[in-house]
Amino acid sequence: MAELEDESGARRSHTFMVMAGIGLDAEMAESTSAIAKKHLGWFAYVTPIARSVIANKLFHLDYRIDGGRVRSTRAHTVIVGNCGTLTGNMLLIPAAIIDDGLLDVVMMRPTGRFGWARIGTRLTLQGLARRSPLSRRLLQQTPDLHALAYVQGTRFEARFDAPHLIELDGDSFGHITRVRVSVRPGALHVRVAAETNSVEKGTAARQRPSRL
Numbered sequence: 001m002a003e004l005e006d007e008s009g010a011r012r013s014h015t016f017m018v019m020a021g022i023g024l025d026a027e028m029a030e031s032t033s034a035i036a037k038k039h040l041g042w043f044a045y046v047t048p049i050a051r052s053v054i055a056n057k058l059f060h061l062d063y064r065i066d067g068g069r070v071r072s073t074r075a076h077t078v079i080v081g082n083c084g085t086l087t088g089n090m091l092l093i094p095a096a097i098i099d100d101g102l103l104d105v106v107m108m109r110p111t112g113r114f115g116w117a118r119i120g121t122r123l124t125l126q127g128l129a130r131r132s133p134l135s136r137r138l139l140q141q142t143p144d145l146h147a148l149a150y151v152q153g154t155r156f157e158a159r160f161d162a163p164h165l166i167e168l169d170g171d172s173f174g175h176i177t178r179v180r181v182s183v184r185p186g187a188l189h190v191r192v193a194a195e196t197n198s199v200e201k202g203t204a205a206r207q208r209p210s211r212l
Contacts, residue, residue, distance in 0.1 A: 001014075001015060001016055001181070001182050001183075001184060002014050002015075002016055002020050002166075002168055002173075002179060002180075002181050003172075003179070003180040003181075004150060004166065004176045004177070004179055004185075005177060005178035006163065006174065006175060006176055006177060007163050007175065007177050014168055014173065016082075016168040016169045017169055017188075018082055018083055018169050018170075019079055019081045019083060019168075019169065020079070020166060020167065020168050020169075020179070020181055021077065021079045021080075021085070021166065021167045022077065022078045022079075022158075022160075022164050022165065022176075022179070023059070023075065023076055023077030023108070023164065024076060024077040024164050025076055025110070025169060025185050028089065038135065041066055045110065047212075054155075057076070058074040058075060058076050059074065059075065059076075059160060059161070059162065059164060060072065060073075060074050060160070060161045061073060061074075061075060061078065061119060061158050061159065061160050061161075061212070062158065062159045063156065063157060063158040063159075064156075064157050065105075065151050065153035065156060066153040066155050067156070069090065073107060073109065073149070074109060075108060075109050075149075076108045077106040077107070077109055077122075078105065078107050078108075078140075078158065079093075079105070079106050079107050079108075080103055080104075080156050080181045081093045081094065081096050081103070081104050081105070081106070082096065082098055082103065083096050083097075083098045083103075084096030084104060090123055091123065091126040091151065092106060093106050093124065093135045094126050094128075094154065095150065099185075099197070100183035101154065101183060101184050102148070102152050102153065102154060102183065103152065103153060103154065103155075103156055103181060103182075104150065104151075104152050105150065105151045105153075105156050105183075106148060106149070106150050107148075107149040107151075108147065108148060109146065109147050109148075109149060110147045111147070116147075116209070118145055118147050119145070119147050119148055152175065153177070154182060154183050155180065155181070155182045155183075156180070156181045156182075157178075157179070157180045157181075157189075158178070158179050159178050160176070160177050160178070161183040162177075162178045163175035163176060163177050164167070164177075166179060169183060
């Protein structure tokens, strides 16, 4: 659940399934047309990504996790994920598990172009780590990256000094000054086919409910 507040104090709530993003993620959703996404796929995001990286504008936010103490930081992009893989099969949040009842938050805080280079290298390593035991061991020995800060919990709250765009599951939801994102474990009912005998025996697949 994403509870949003704009500059006028108006509040609204929305549900989403995958990711909420403020910063680059939201700018991509706002500036990339549906036609471009359909026909170009991941390449439709190249121009807005390049524009945002070159500008490298960081914003101030105060945030807290699960009602803990308020922390302050500057970030280029904040993403709250229920799962951790981006379009193009890029692994952004390695610890995210879709049914663990937790939200995973990543804050991108690059300092100039070298900071973006480090982020790009780390994301590449994280993607390779899923395929190779050697890559996983190398990644575990790599020190934490200041430009990529990760936090985890069941509720994330943030306040911004100026209005910023937010996206939910790839759709823009306008400018906000406050956001509260929380998770509802087990709220989604999924129906999957049960194991069946061979088609030749004519056994019909029964449906059994599952919960995430």
